[in-house]
Amino acid sequence: MSLDKNDVRRVAFLARIKVDEADLEPVAQDLNNIIGWVEQLAEVDTDGVEPMTGAAGLTMARRDDVVTDGGDPEKVLSNAPDRVGDFYAVPKVVE
Amino acid sequence: MSYIIQGDTGDWEVVVGLEVHAQVTSQAKLFSGSPTAFGAGPNSQVSLVDAAMPGMLPVINGYCIEQAVKTGLGLNAQINKFSVFERKNYFYADLPQGYQISQYLHPVVGEGIVTVDLADGTTRDIGIERLHMEQDAGKSMHDQDPTRSFIDLNRSGVCLMEIVTKPDIRSPEEAGAFVRKLRSILRYLGTCDGNMEQGSMRADVNVSVRKVGEDGYRTRAEIKNVNSVRFIMQAIEIEAERQVEIHENGGEIVQETRLMDPVKGETRSMRAKEFAHDYRYFPDPDLLPLELTDDFIDGLRKTLPELPDAKKQRFMDDMGLSAKDATTLVADRESADYFEAVAEGRDAKKAANWVTNDLFGALNKAGLDITDSPISAAHLGKLLTLIDDGTISGKIAKDVFDIMWETSGDPEKIVEEKGLKQITDTGAIEAAVDEIIAASPEQADEVRQGNDKAIGWFVGQVMKATQGKANPQQVNQLLREKLKG
Amino acid sequence: MSKLNELTIAQAQDGLAAGDFTAVDLAEASLAAAKAAKDLNAFITLTPEIARARAAASDARRAKGEALGPLDGVPVAVKDLFCTEGVLSTAASHILDGFVPTYESTVGRNLIDAGAVMIGKTNLDEFAMGSSNMTSYYGPVKNPWAGPAGEDLVPGGSSGGSAAAVAARICPGSLGTDTGGSIRQPASLCGIVGMKPTYGRCSRWGIVAFASSLDQAGPFARTVEDAAILLGAMAGHDPKDSTSAPHEVPDFRAAAQGGVKGLKVGIPREYTMDGMPSEIQALWDQGAAWLKDQGAEIKEVSLPHTKYALPAYYIVAPAEASSNLARYDGVRYGLRVDGDTLDDMYANTRGEGFGAEVRRRVLIGTYVLSAGYYDAYYVKAQKVRTRILEDFTKAFEDVDVLLTPTAPNAAFPIGAKMDDPIAMYLNDVFTVPANLAGLPGISVPAGLDKDGLPLGLQLVGRPFDEETVLRAAKAIEDAAGFDALPKYLGGQG
Numbered sequence A: 001m002s003l004d005k006n007d008v009r010r011v012a013f014l015a016r017i018k019v020d021e022a023d024l025e026p027v028a029q030d031l032n033n034i035i036g037w038v039e040q041l042a043e044v045d046t047d048g049v050e051p052m053t054g055a056a057g058l059t060m061a062r063r064d065d066v067v068t069d070g071g072d073p074e075k076v077l078s079n080a081p082d083r084v085g086d087f088y089a090v091p092k093v094v095e
Numbered sequence B: 001m002s003y004i005i006q007g008d009t010g011d012w013e014v015v016v017g018l019e020v021h022a023q024v025t026s027q028a029k030l031f032s033g034s035p036t037a038f039g040a041g042p043n044s045q046v047s048l049v050d051a052a053m054p055g056m057l058p059v060i061n062g063y064c065i066e067q068a069v070k071t072g073l074g075l076n077a078q079i080n081k082f083s084v085f086e087r088k089n090y091f092y093a094d095l096p097q098g099y100q101i102s103q104y105l106h107p108v109v110g111e112g113i114v115t116v117d118l119a120d121g122t123t124r125d126i127g128i129e130r131l132h133m134e135q136d137a138g139k140s141m142h143d144q145d146p147t148r149s150f151i152d153l154n155r156s157g158v159c160l161m162e163i164v165t166k167p168d169i170r171s172p173e174e175a176g177a178f179v180r181k182l183r184s185i186l187r188y189l190g191t192c193d194g195n196m197e198q199g200s201m202r203a204d205v206n207v208s209v210r211k212v213g214e215d216g217y218r219t220r221a222e223i224k225n226v227n228s229v230r231f232i233m234q235a236i237e238i239e240a241e242r243q244v245e246i247h248e249n250g251g252e253i254v255q256e257t258r259l260m261d262p263v264k265g266e267t268r269s270m271r272a273k274e275f276a277h278d279y280r281y282f283p284d285p286d287l288l289p290l291e292l293t294d295d296f297i298d299g300l301r302k303t304l305p306e307l308p309d310a311k312k313q314r315f316m317d318d319m320g321l322s323a324k325d326a327t328t329l330v331a332d333r334e335s336a337d338y339f340e341a342v343a344e345g346r347d348a349k350k351a352a353n354w355v356t357n358d359l360f361g362a363l364n365k366a367g368l369d370i371t372d373s374p375i376s377a378a379h380l381g382k383l384l385t386l387i388d389d390g391t392i393s394g395k396i397a398k399d400v401f402d403i404m405w406e407t408s409g410d411p412e413k414i415v416e417e418k419g420l421k422q423i424t425d426t427g428a429i430e431a432a433v434d435e436i437i438a439a440s441p442e443q444a445d446e447v448r449q450g451n452d453k454a455i456g457w458f459v460g461q462v463m464k465a466t467q468g469k470a471n472p473q474q475v476n477q478l479l480r481e482k483l484k485g
Numbered sequence C: 001m002s003k004l005n006e007l008t009i010a011q012a013q014d015g016l017a018a019g020d021f022t023a024v025d026l027a028e029a030s031l032a033a034a035k036a037a038k039d040l041n042a043f044i045t046l047t048p049e050i051a052r053a054r055a056a057a058s059d060a061r062r063a064k065g066e067a068l069g070p071l072d073g074v075p076v077a078v079k080d081l082f083c084t085e086g087v088l089s090t091a092a093s094h095i096l097d098g099f100v101p102t103y104e105s106t107v108g109r110n111l112i113d114a115g116a117v118m119i120g121k122t123n124l125d126e127f128a129m130g131s132s133n134m135t136s137y138y139g140p141v142k143n144p145w146a147g148p149a150g151e152d153l154v155p156g157g158s159s160g161g162s163a164a165a166v167a168a169r170i171c172p173g174s175l176g177t178d179t180g181g182s183i184r185q186p187a188s189l190c191g192i193v194g195m196k197p198t199y200g201r202c203s204r205w206g207i208v209a210f211a212s213s214l215d216q217a218g219p220f221a222r223t224v225e226d227a228a229i230l231l232g233a234m235a236g237h238d239p240k241d242s243t244s245a246p247h248e249v250p251d252f253r254a255a256a257q258g259g260v261k262g263l264k265v266g267i268p269r270e271y272t273m274d275g276m277p278s279e280i281q282a283l284w285d286q287g288a289a290w291l292k293d294q295g296a297e298i299k300e301v302s303l304p305h306t307k308y309a310l311p312a313y314y315i316v317a318p319a320e321a322s323s324n325l326a327r328y329d330g331v332r333y334g335l336r337v338d339g340d341t342l343d344d345m346y347a348n349t350r351g352e353g354f355g356a357e358v359r360r361r362v363l364i365g366t367y368v369l370s371a372g373y374y375d376a377y378y379v380k381a382q383k384v385r386t387r388i389l390e391d392f393t394k395a396f397e398d399v400d401v402l403l404t405p406t407a408p409n410a411a412f413p414i415g416a417k418m419d420d421p422i423a424m425y426l427n428d429v430f431t432v433p434a435n436l437a438g439l440p441g442i443s444v445p446a447g448l449d450k451d452g453l454p455l456g457l458q459l460v461g462r463p464f465d466e467e468t469v470l471r472a473a474k475a476i477e478d479a480a481g482f483d484a485l486p487k488y489l490g491g492q493g
């Protein structure tokens, strides 16, 4: 499997990373280099093997349903690049 | 009652599946300790986790898990002892993490069934595909500023249950009945308040159409975030019409998400994306799989209340109610509880009559909920007892009911204070009867000559003379004795 | 007596206890050393006010007889991947421009509670993605060790600044994070001790996430004992991190003294690489001999899937990173580069805010998770990860700890390997398997190569058995007697 310009354009859009049209080709080559290298995993026999996820051997702890947070807009807004009152502001979205 | 759209090329039916988002009634959010209450100031219910600050991590709220499992049990559904939280990746201004934590391949609840009651008294089973837990997003406001949208993250991270039906729904009516029934079950369980105006419940409506008799499904469109039963039904009607027209003109339905515009009475395509969504689901590495034990599930099973279907059956089987009355009474838990309090130790059918006709009629007219009823169940029960033991007549009872509605008063006191007690003193009734007979010799003759209808006239006169307080049966009997005996 | 900035944690503790100097003296010495070593670019932010205030508070505690423990009053440097309350926290990325957290990471909080004195935030590879510290938006870090002709070398990465600060004797200990070797590899390249504990031993809360299932915080120090002291303060269960283990924290410092008599040490035969300098193989053999001399039993073991660890890592880590880094979108903090639409704003902000390596990994991660590729890449890699864990589990049926080289090479010149990402990735070939399996690992300086540059040996243990890892590490340290000094020492060089 190898990526072409269109794949890079699609992936860059999904990742919301601007890649100039002229860079699509070199980026595709760069990514193919790495993708080609990781494809050696195909050699490994993984029949019947469960994929490993997360911390093995732990069970997920649960929080009580108690309010312990919130109530301080400034704590989450103080770093905002743009805000209006206690709202975050972003370029207008047309739905 | 089949719902058919007649086209030029033949009859069409609709195929509908719903994805209902129901907000879990919890104090705190699914993965953080900030509050969930409705209507707070912007970004005042936001923790560092909800705002996706760097390095923040989710920790699951155990109560939300219980609520989801309880709901699954209430939907007669399979509870999965192993489920997984995954990340659904996409960018949007009110999705601070850049992903929504949801469940995908392994939801906590699997297949189930909801039986819905239709207007003609029949029922239909709608299949549940799954129920999974997920985070809500924040809220964007696009109409506050000419160049910017405003973001409030108060809802960000609130626990939702997404309940997905199978494509079993065949009419707007069934869709409406399903949502009402689901809401009723959730409220019985106490797992969601079902408040659609506040967004505690909303639905994505998947609609396709096909020729009657056709197998398989045609391409569907998804109408996003419809927030009332009426709009859900309307959306199906409108969207089905649109699709039939396209099919009949040889067009193709595009699989897409659409928005419902109830004002214009149309659905429209959401802004076309440059690329289709690709959510890149994968298990959230910040969380572990959710593992449930049998003990946990059985423990919750024991806490389940009697649900509407079981209650309805009991009302019919044990209390002798009609299907119609039973359905009406179990629609919400408060009505059912109210009715049961009234019926306790009394004639259930009479109680059902008073509750469904007199009380619900008055509540409807006043636009009130059963929980706001000025007449308590205890008082209505007493009123029924007063009729039963002959203290007042059924007719007087209606007047007492009206006074109770106005004053929230105790019927015994009202009857006492207003002197509405039935006259059972035979002497007093006899005196009144004698007086009327003496004053109306012509009518008395008619009766004696065999005109039984004329007795009715005498009853009326006596009742009038006693301000309705005489026992009508007693009056009737005395008249017969004196005129014909 | 050495200069104050050259003391180990244990020595500093003794001196403070004896009243030979104060915490303020130690802090001033560290700050002065940091200033003098500015050329290393080890720090993104120095925090002299905080250092002085915490040192003074420590002295006040000690005066009242309420000293907190072995770290009270000891200067430490903190990798700028940890969020620090009221202090610029950058992850060495342009995209976090100006970001000042309103919160302190759990590990950072644990250190504050232990009385440690933060002197500054250290430089790193951007978002911890790199093995050379050359991907930092704030410029590369120089290794205190120089090449044979005086060339500037990389300190390794991603925790290069933290490693350089300790190696250059700016402070006796520092915090790093290790996702694929980001503590152990720079420790090896800088001639100091660096430890990655078991996944779940230290809380990840408040540390900028790179790859959540692999990231672990850990200490840098100049001795195994110091590393044990620091780890003891950092570690512990955190209810705010669902992957944090609810295990007791043992006395690591005491455990390190345990010796290796009767210990079974495994030598995984697959840990060699084409073109690996012969000194590394020799040092590895030497390490085994040292342990044997001290009573350990040496056994060859096989970890057959070792060669697949690195490619599996370069699927799993970028995939998780692509999602973890989605929050850097210009809306709530950090850099925003305007655009006409929301999507343009995102793409501009992230296109400019992320450097080349981060962009590369986010794109790869996005690709391997995308529809049609997920099973072939991501799920496959996670299955290979299971295979790797099985290898370790099997090996640990026969042995108690594994001995390997830490890295396949010594420090290399700044600017090298930049045009060949895979060559750069190979730096972590021996460290990545422990991350994939979640195991504790440590790098101990054990010798020098022909150019006089430090080389480390790695010890890897069973889950939550840091104690055995520390015991073996101490034995290597004792035998190696590593006392070579870098060119830049306390800023003098």
Ligand SMILES: [Mg+2]
Pocket: B019, B204
């Ligand atoms: Mg949907």
Ligand SMILES: [Zn+2]
Pocket: B021, B134, B162
């Ligand atoms: Zn949903």
